[in-house]
Amino acid sequence: MSHAPPPAQISRSRARRWLLAALGVGCVGCGAVGVVVPGLPTTIFLIAGSWCFARSCPWLEERLIRVPLFRPFLGYLEPGAGMPRRAVVLTLVVMWLAIAASSAVVGLGEPPRPLLAGLIVALGLVGSVFVLRLRKRGAPGSRA
Secondary structure: OOOOOOHHHOOOOHHHHHHHHHHHHHHHHHHHHHHHOOOOOOHHHHHHHHHHHHHHOHHHHHHHHHOOOOHHHHHHHOOOOOEOHHHHHHHHHHHHHHHHHHHHHHHHOOOOOHHHHHHHHHHHHHHHHHHHHOEOOOOOOOOO
């Protein structure tokens, strides 16, 4: 079940490996907080952490996958696995409700911060692209 890229994709630079590993630990930390804090995404942080670990320390990725707390969120990383359409729709609806509420509070707050609200929406669009890429693939030629 190794998701590690071929050795050619693992960074050769020691500094870059350390940076990617540190970024991966940060992402996993945010994902851990997201497990217990409503509205904070979990899966996308774990996917980002897994990606960083795969390119810096593949053994950390294997360890991440084995943590029982995160296992339900990482099931979509299996080769060929995808999210059912219903899960994609539900994820996007909940995510965008949280994004709308967050950007409204920040953008209309005292003092208003429209640039930060715009950043929240922009990051939501990036997250949406990743969620849409995780949907199940149907039969050849279908648009599942």
